[in-house]
Amino acid sequence: MNIHEYQAKELLSKYGVAVPMGKVASHEDEAEQIAKDLNVEKFVVKAQIHAGGRGKGGGVKVANMLDEVKRLASEILGMNLVTHQTGPEGKLVSKVLVEEASNIATELYLGMVIDRATEKIVIMASQEGGMEIEEVARTNPEKILKEYVDPTVGLLPYQCRKIAYFLGLKGKTVNKAVKFILGLYQAFTEKDCSLAEINPLIVTNDGDVFALDGKMNFDDNALFRHPDIEKMHDPNEEDPTELEAKKWGISYVKLDGNIGCLVNGAGLAMSTMDIIKHHGGEPANFLDVGGGATADQVLQALKMILSDPNVKAIFINIFGGIMKCDTIAEGVISAAKEVGIEVPLIVRLEGTNVELGRKLLSESGLNIITGSDMREAAGKAVDAAK
Ligand code: ADP
Numbered sequence: 001m002n003i004h005e006y007q008a009k010e011l012l013s014k015y016g017v018a019v020p021m022g023k024v025a026s027h028e029d030e031a032e033q034i035a036k037d038l039n040v041e042k043f044v045v046k047a048q049i050h051a052g053g054r055g056k057g058g059g060v061k062v063a064n065m066l067d068e069v070k071r072l073a074s075e076i077l078g079m080n081l082v083t084h085q086t087g088p089e090g091k092l093v094s095k096v097l098v099e100e101a102s103n104i105a106t107e108l109y110l111g112m113v114i115d116r117a118t119e120k121i122v123i124m125a126s127q128e129g130g131m132e133i134e135e136v137a138r139t140n141p142e143k144i145l146k147e148y149v150d151p152t153v154g155l156l157p158y159q160c161r162k163i164a165y166f167l168g169l170k171g172k173t174v175n176k177a178v179k180f181i182l183g184l185y186q187a188f189t190e191k192d193c194s195l196a197e198i199n200p201l202i203v204t205n206d207g208d209v210f211a212l213d214g215k216m217n218f219d220d221n222a223l224f225r226h227p228d229i230e231k232m233h234d235p236n237e238e239d240p241t242e243l244e245a246k247k248w249g250i251s252y253v254k255l256d257g258n259i260g261c262l263v264n265g266a267g268l269a270m271s272t273m274d275i276i277k278h279h280g281g282e283p284a285n286f287l288d289v290g291g292g293a294t295a296d297q298v299l300q301a302l303k304m305i306l307s308d309p310n311v312k313a314i315f316i317n318i319f320g321g322i323m324k325c326d327t328i329a330e331g332v333i334s335a336a337k338e339v340g341i342e343v344p345l346i347v348r349l350e351g352t353n354v355e356l357g358r359k360l361l362s363e364s365g366l367n368i369i370t371g372s373d374m375r376e377a378a379g380k381a382v383d384a385a386k
């Protein structure tokens with residue numbers, strides 16, 4: 001789960017990570033009041049969406065006067081912000097963060113992720129702040145320091161000093177950075193983060209360090225331990241179909257292709273996408289109805305697939321283990337009755353009650369293409385989508 005910048009800053013400040021003073025607003029008047037209360041000389045108004053590149057997209061603006069804050073807030077609130085991370089459709093801005101503008105001497109980069117290969121947390125630091133770190137990693141990998149932290153030992157102060165020196169920090173700024181990095185690490189581990197990225201981490205003209213931006217991602221499987229984090233969830237940031245799927249206990253991820261997939265089991269869903277690609281096709285989605293899906297869930301899943309206008313064929317690939325093939329057949333038949341399936345339907349059934357499932361489908365009067373095995377059925381689905 002991702003959270004907004006303002007939420008990340010609120011959370012991090014509790015861990016001693018220095019962030020600029022500021023507050024979130026959903027209305028221009030509120031934004032102006034926040035600026036008034038801040039009582040500083042310069043302000044920044046920042047669009048709150050779950051995507052980076054807001055600065056370049058026009059979602060981060062500096063204001064010198066209170067009425068300027070109000071004007072900028074009214075411009076940014078309600079705008080459809082397009083950045084390289086939102087895709088061309090952009091994202092609607094419904095909140096802005098109003099904060100004190102910092103006097104930036106240098107912009108740096110600091111990030112933390114879990115490295116599954118080494119089973120450690122890796123801290124990445126670079127003097128190339130404000131830039132895409134992926135770009136730096138590709139063109140100038142030597143400009144990134146990677147410091148590995150054994151979670152059973154924890155992050156040690158000498159490692160933080162090493163990072164601070166790599167970032168070119170000096171004097172009292174080193175100590176401030178050490179406190180900053182230790183705080184970020186504590187938040188990362190206590191809250192079960194999978195990613196924390198401060199880009200830019202800045203040094204001010206006075207030698208202070210601040211998180212000017214904050215991106216945090218949390219492990220969904222650990223959210224039950226953190227009701228405070230779960231509360232930060234913003235449903236507006238999620239794909240509406242994916243949200244609907246969650247309600248029904250279905251895992252659905254929309255993709256760009258034209259073959260809708262309905263599969264039981266995440267592993268089979270992955271290999272179904274692989275085999276579609278193998279035949280030169282493109283899946284329109286990842287969809288796992290789960291091991292023990294009901295006919296109702298199958299109906300919902302089909303409705304979701306059909307709501308995607310790109311879908312030109314549907315490939316149902318079921319291995320009946322816990323799930324029975326006749327349950328799938330019932331779901332397909334009721335979906336066809338309820339919503340009508342206009343696109344070719346390719347079905348591959350195998351496993352428990354397969355004979356009964358096939359019988360139900362063949363007696364349903366539906367126009368179904370069957371495949372004797374997964375490979376053949378996938379090939380037929382790819383042909384049908386053309
Ligand atoms: P994004 O990464 O989405 O573009 P950032 O929060 O990193 O958004 O802001 C983009 C740029 O705007 C920063 O690199 C920094 O130069 C400037 N900026 C952001 N917040 C402040 C602030 N509080 N004071 C001064 N400049 C800021």
Ligand code: MG
Nearest residue numbers: 052199200213
């Ligand atoms: Mg940034």
